[in-house]
Amino acid sequence: MNMPLMTHEMIQKYFDECYKPCIHEIKQTLCLKLNETYGELYYYSLVKLLKYLNITSQDHFLDIGSGIGKLVFQIFLTTEAASVTGIEINTLRHSIAIQIKEKLQQQLPEIFVKKFLNLQPGDFLNFELDHITIAYVCSIVLSFELLNSIGKKIN
C-alpha cells in the first residue's frame, strides 16, 4: 500500500477496518472517571488543524492523552513528522493502541523505516520529553488542576 497516493477517504476507511475487531474493548474503556473521559478529534478536524501546523521532518509531535491512538496514527501516516509520540494513562486504551500499531507495522512496514512511532503507557507528568516540538492536548475533558500541571511542565 502506498500511503502518499491514498485519499483521506481511503485512510479513514482503513482506520475503520483496523479498529473494527476492537469495538467491544473500546466500549469498555468509555469510563467517566475524572480526567479519563474519552473523546476524539474528528478526522477532518485534524486535517484542518494540520494545515495550520505545517508539520515538517524536523518536528517531533506529542499527543498528551492519546487514547486508542487514532490521532497519533493519523499524524504518523499523513505528515512528515520525524517522530510521533502518544502517552495514555488508561491502560486498556493504551493496549488497544498497541494492537493497532502492530497491525500498521505488519501492513505498512515501509512507513516505519523513516519515522518513529512511540506509544507509552502512564501519566504524561512523569515523562521527559525535551525533544518534542509540537504538543497537542484535548483540553476540554481535563480538569483545571491537570491542565495547570501540564502547562507548567510544558513551560
Ligand SMILES: C[S@@+](CC[C@H](N)C(=O)[O-])C[C@H]1O[C@@H](n2cnc3c(N)ncnc32)[C@H](O)[C@@H]1O
Ligand atoms: C479526550 S481523550 C483524547 C484522545 C485523543 N488525543 C484525541 O484527541 O482524539 C483524552 C485522553 O487523555 C487521557 N489522560 C488523562 N490524563 C492523562 C495523563 N495525566 N497522562 C496521560 N494521559 C492522560 C485520558 O485517559 C483520555 O484517554
